[in-house]
Amino acid sequence: MHHEIRLMKIAIIVPSLRDLAPVRVAVTIGIHLAGKGHEVTIYHFGHHSDWPGAEGIYFEKISFWSSVPWRKYDIVHSHGFVPDAFVSFRKPFRVQAKTVSTIHNYVFPELKMLYGWLASAVIGPAWLITWFGFDQLVVLTEDAVRYYQSYFKNKKLTRIYNGRNIIPDPGSISPEHKLLMEAMRDQFKYSIGICSALIKRKRVHILIRHLSRIETGCLFILGEGPERRHLEGLVAHLDLNHRVKFLGHVPQAHQYNFMFDISAHPSSSEGFSLSLIEAALHKKKIVCSDIPSFREAFNETEVTFFESENEMTIDKAIQDALRDDDKEGKAFSKAKNEYSEERMAEQYEKLFTKPVI
Numbered sequence: 001m002h003h004e005i006r007l008m009k010i011a012i013i014v015p016s017l018r019d020l021a022p023v024r025v026a027v028t029i030g031i032h033l034a035g036k037g038h039e040v041t042i043y044h045f046g047h048h049s050d051w052p053g054a055e056g057i058y059f060e061k062i063s064f065w066s067s068v069p070w071r072k073y074d075i076v077h078s079h080g081f082v083p084d085a086f087v088s089f090r091k092p093f094r095v096q097a098k099t100v101s102t103i104h105n106y107v108f109p110e111l112k113m114l115y116g117w118l119a120s121a122v123i124g125p126a127w128l129i130t131w132f133g134f135d136q137l138v139v140l141t142e143d144a145v146r147y148y149q150s151y152f153k154n155k156k157l158t159r160i161y162n163g164r165n166i167i168p169d170p171g172s173i174s175p176e177h178k179l180l181m182e183a184m185r186d187q188f189k190y191s192i193g194i195c196s197a198l199i200k201r202k203r204v205h206i207l208i209r210h211l212s213r214i215e216t217g218c219l220f221i222l223g224e225g226p227e228r229r230h231l232e233g234l235v236a237h238l239d240l241n242h243r244v245k246f247l248g249h250v251p252q253a254h255q256y257n258f259m260f261d262i263s264a265h266p267s268s269s270e271g272f273s274l275s276l277i278e279a280a281l282h283k284k285k286i287v288c289s290d291i292p293s294f295r296e297a298f299n300e301t302e303v304t305f306f307e308s309e310n311e312m313t314i315d316k317a318i319q320d321a322l323r324d325d326d327k328e329g330k331a332f333s334k335a336k337n338e339y340s341e342e343r344m345a346e347q348y349e350k351l352f353t354k355p356v357i
Contacts, residue, residue: 010030070091
């Protein structure tokens with residue numbers, strides 16, 4: 001029997017409104033819940049920027065010492081270290097609002113990779129302590145449930161997959177990029193594309209080194225980050241400037257999948273990759289590392305894996321993917337049915353209305 005879900009007042013707290021995956025997930029949840037009649041306010045600590053499609057939502061910039069009308073809310077949902085700490089330290093105990101945090105990472109390895117072991121040893125435990133105060137913790141995969149089970153009792157952890165909807169629009173690719181990419185595609189047998197922050201864990205260098213061993217492909221890299229200079233140095237060192245193009249940060253970067261023969265995902269670890277879902281929704285041939293979260297999202301009949309611990313195996317994976325025309329249709333169906341924004345929002349709505357144990 002379908003029972004009526006009562007309407008809630010929901011506060012969502014994010015670090016900033018920058019176009020980053022965790023923020024995109026948080027705002028998307030807000031947009032869909034507002035669409036179902038809930039009242040949604042998004043608090044953020046960064047600059048205000050417009051968010052397309054978020055007309056039904058209130059946005060408010062705060063600082064760590066801002067006062068928030070906690071009593072007004074049924075649900076307080078935070079994403080990221082500063083928002084989690086804000087809820088943990090600033091929300092009065094007497095306030096009834098149910099608190100939920102979505103954990104987008106594997107806390108210790110991620111901090112160590114981004115900031116070094118010292119930060120991991122200091123911030124990691126502090127972050128765990130903030131999570132202890134929450135009523136519910138959401139993780140993005142069954143693998144993350146196993147990782148966090150040792151820290152939290154089972155009743156606190158819920159797995160909800162990220163969701164993404166797209167409308168393919170090749171017209172949104174900038175004309176100069178389109179000309180450049182078409183010229184390169186005419187010159188080389190296949191094109192590989194990656195849309196990602198340029199940070200160590202994304203391992204973009206694996207794709208560059210692949211090209212140094214194979215004469216026939218080219219590579220488009222979309223995104224910015226601290227690794228860019230190092231990657232450009234590697235490209236110059238391997239004499240691949242004519243075959244590798246850095247296109248920088250592009251809004252709606254996923255639309256560029258239109259120009260890729262292969263969408264590549266060589267990460268060493270991921271929460272639950274939005275760019276992977278986007279590639280599937282663009283019906284692309286996907287090559288990815290065989291890390292647990294990718295293996296959980298798609299199987300061998302949908303994408304082509306290479307061994308994460310042996311980067312040389314990517315050469316064969318790319319050739320296999322280019323020859324196989326069955327997988328992309330299957331990956332598309334899975335992404336459409338299981339990783340939609342509607343499904344994600346529905347699961348959060350269910351979680352928000354569940355009584356706290």
